[in-house]
Amino acid sequence: MTRIEPEFFLRDDVIKIACELIGCSIHTNINGHKVSALVTETEAYNGVHDKAAHSYDGRFTERTRTMYRPAGIAYVYLCYGIHHLFNVVVGQQGDPKAILLRAIWPLSGMEVMHSRRGKELLEHKIGSGPGTSSEALGIKTSHNGTDLQGDVIWLEERIVQPKENDIIVGPRIGVDHAEEDAELPYRFRLLPSTTKQLLNGALVEDRIHGNP
DNA sequence: CAAACGATTTTCT
DNA sequence: GAAAATCGTTTGG
Numbered sequence: 001m002t003r004i005e006p007e008f009f010l011r012d013d014v015i016k017i018a019c020e021l022i023g024c025s026i027h028t029n030i031n032g033h034k035v036s037a038l039v040t041e042t043e044a045y046n047g048v049h050d051k052a053a054h055s056y057d058g059r060f061t062e063r064t065r066t067m068y069r070p071a072g073i074a075y076v077y078l079c080y081g082i083h084h085l086f087n088v089v090v091g092q093q094g095d096p097k098a099i100l101l102r103a104i105w106p107l108s109g110m111e112v113m114h115s116r117r118g119k120e121l122l123e124h125k126i127g128s129g130p131g132t133s134s135e136a137l138g139i140k141t142s143h144n145g146t147d148l149q150g151d152v153i154w155l156e157e158r159i160v161q162p163k164e165n166d167i168i169v170g171p172r173i174g175v176d177h178a179e180e181d182a183e184l185p186y187r188f189r190l191l192p193s194t195t196k197q198l199l200n201g202a203l204v205e206d207r208i209h210g211n212p
Numbered sequence: 213c214a215a216a217c218g219a220t221t222t223t224c225t
Numbered sequence: 226g227a228a229a230a231t232c233g234t235t236t237g238g
Binding site: 059061062063064077078080081082141 | 232234
């Protein structure tokens with residue numbers, strides 16, 4: 001499979017990139033544990049003009065510093081004191097845009113994911129939210145700033161090709177405070193049934209049992 | 213320096 | 226449906 005290059009993330013249209021990431025795969029190699037999963041849900045955070053973004057109105061703090069760094073690195077922050085939320089920084093350096101990974105579908109490394117999550121969960125429950133996705137992948141705030149061209153966390157090009165109608169577009173979750181921007185259609189997702197269809201037959205078995 | 217709070221998840225009623 | 230868990234970041238005095 002082909003790794004996604006920095007140019008992909010360097011573009012300005014964070015909304016488009018968030019949509020294009022659906023169907024790509026995310027890979028981690030952490031503490032000797034290799035894991036991979038399909039990206040099934042993302043949210044775009046559109047920089048300084050987006051009231052839902054940490055970087056709204058140019059806010060530059062110790063935490064948001066990462067969003068101003070070059071495209072193609074990880075922005076990981078702690079949410080509610082418990083959850084390590086993983087984002088990809090996109091756009092021109094200094095233009096603080098990011099995409100939140102909100103859900104994944106496991107492809108390989110099921111046992112590792114199960115042990116990290118503490119249970120033998122069904123496939124659609126392994127990474128059914130941004131916090132659980134990071135947990136399954138082993139991503140923590142210590143990975144903040146990680147270059148996605150390295151060998152710890154990376155993304156690869158689409159392994160399934162969703163049709164336009166396969167991707168459900170709607171408002172983002174948990175951003176009610178963002179006034180009019182709370183309703184923007186910046187959330188993209190595949191339903192579990194659609195995901196299963198796209199990953200059908202032998203391919204699924206291969207991936208779940210660890211073949212690249 | 214104190215206090216409030218959050219791009220969430222799980223559990224309990 | 227309500228509430229707890231839990232802590233770094235942010236903001237205000």
